[in-house]
């Protein structure tokens with residue numbers, strides 16, 4: 001997993017609540033058995049004017065000029081600003097892969113759907129929860145000044161770029177540790193293999209029908 | 212000991228290791244696997260040179276990509292789309308390589324993963340159950356802690372039989388009293404989502420309780436828990452009672468004989484203690500719930516069939532009003548239009564929400580002796596598994612549907628998410644028993660209205676939504 005320490009980038013505003021994972025990556029691209037190649041299909045239905053299928057030459061497809069990520073400077077954005085319940089719906093991690101491969105390193109929203117939130121951490125995409133009022137202010141700032149850049153620092157859990165103001169956010173220690181060091185948590189968990197085996201031995205006595 | 216909720220009990224039973232930051236290493240008893248979210252996980256195992264921790268804790272079945280037309284004997288070769296075929300073939304190859312039990316396409320036990328698990332007794336009360344699919348919440352109907360995970364977590368469970376999790380909060384949704392005739396589990400859960408919103412359960416595990424829930428069959432409880440995720444909760448739960456135990460008894464993967472009785476005794480403890488504290492309690496009156504129809508592009512955009520399409524001008528929250536306007540434009544509807552005036556093009560009866568035998572019986576009961584409206588281009592029934600299909604055929608239900616002009620298909624996810632050939636064309640409007648009405652969910656530009664099986668059946672006959680209670 002790629003590590004996340006500090007990142008500075010352009011913020012793109014996606015001003016609608018309940019953006020679901022079907023919208024982030026439509027189902028036809030889920031047929032892939034690989035982990036890469038999803039970037040060109042992030043928000044496919046909103047981004048292109050005609051329907052897309054796997055295997056098409058996506059550079060030739062007509063882009064929807066009204067969609068924010070097609071408009072400069074947002075086409076170079078690396079931080080996504082979103083509304084409540086971002087990433088709701090399906091558990092597809094492909095949604096996170098698509099955002100990551102589009103170039104996003106962080107998503108800021110008042111709330112995230114739980115599975116999307118977990119999936120993000122596994123891929124070095126930082127989901128940041130901020131209060132609704134703060135998110136509102138960020139929307140206003142980005143609209144007033146398109147191309148606004150923010151600097152996110154995971155070590156100090158701060159965001160800078162709104163004048164002198166320093167925003168702070170919260171992340172679980174363990175998740176932050178893994179992100180800062182780009183650690184694969186299967187390896188970390190397997191350090192506790194003996195405890196897992198001891199648990200199993202105990203459960204085999206208590207509830208043998210489970211085995 | 213302090214009074215604990217069912218969720219507290221299930222959680223504590225599975226903690227292998229508690230960390231200081233509030234996360235825990237949680238033991239996972241069962242993992243269900245399907246073709247869409249597993250290939251990258253198997254690839255990860257392979258790249259790291261790892262083997263599954265407990266291969267017999269897994270059961271695999273292809274469902275999302277399988278065609279619903281044509282015969283199944285050809286197996287994977289019967290899939291026309293080469294990309295879908297490769298994905299299903301990859302599941303077969305991975306299961307063979309890692310020695311995981313798989314019900315392949317030509318196996319009568321094949322079906323939607325959340326129909327197959329309970330049907331086989333692979334899902335048991337008191338377990339932790341995961342799957343790379345958000346509707347894993349379905350299995351919570353058995354008093355099991357079941358939730359959807361992403362592909363990295365699928366790999367984590369394969370490799371370690373555990374997950375790193377943070378405990379959710381406790382929510383109780385109590386549905387008091389009894390629903391009237393024609394009102395089903397689907398209407399109950401849609402009414403709940405309409406009340407608390409699609410983010411209302413975020414960060415919670417929801418326990419459903421009250422007389423109306425106790426009165427539901429196991430199929431109904433599965434429908435209810437299936438859509439807990441649509442209320443934002445990763446997991447839904449219903450306490451174990453004798454119905455749960457009788458449903459499980461005798462199923463192929465369930466314990467047998469004396470071991471079953473021992474297990475059942477433990478399962479009877481799987482309920483919240485009296486006075487257990489919940490972080491949030493929501494109450495509904497069952498008698499107030501009427502058949503529901505969604506009008507927008509999120510399951511919370513739902514109203515009674517007797518109502519009209521809501522007006523965004525009357526919504527005080529500007530972000531919400533904006534979302535409503537976008538939804539109305541996408542759905543091709545106008546504010547204040549009566550729901551019963553909305554004409555439909557297609558009908559889909561299926562999905563892990565409503566494709567079990569009881570759902571098919573409910574739809575057949577409405578259709579019996581009637582004909583699908585000529586204006587409805589396609590009405591299809593997609594049973595949840597090969598065994599559901601067989602059972603329905605033994606009861607003669609397939610004939611009722613076919614005589615009414617419905618298509619009777621092979622099992623799979625089908626038009627719930629339209630990964631296979633079953634889909635809506637742009638602008639087509641569908642009465643669907645599935646769980647998501649997102650933009651493009653059933654095909655790009657398609658317009659989905661979520662309803663119960665009986666309501667979908669009635670709409671197919673009338674050509675537009677009707678109140679099945681007076682049909």
Ligand code: SF4
Pocket residue numbers: 274275323324325344346562563564623624627628645646
């Ligand atoms: S039926 Fe629909 S919701 Fe259920 S598992 Fe299949 S695609 Fe997902």
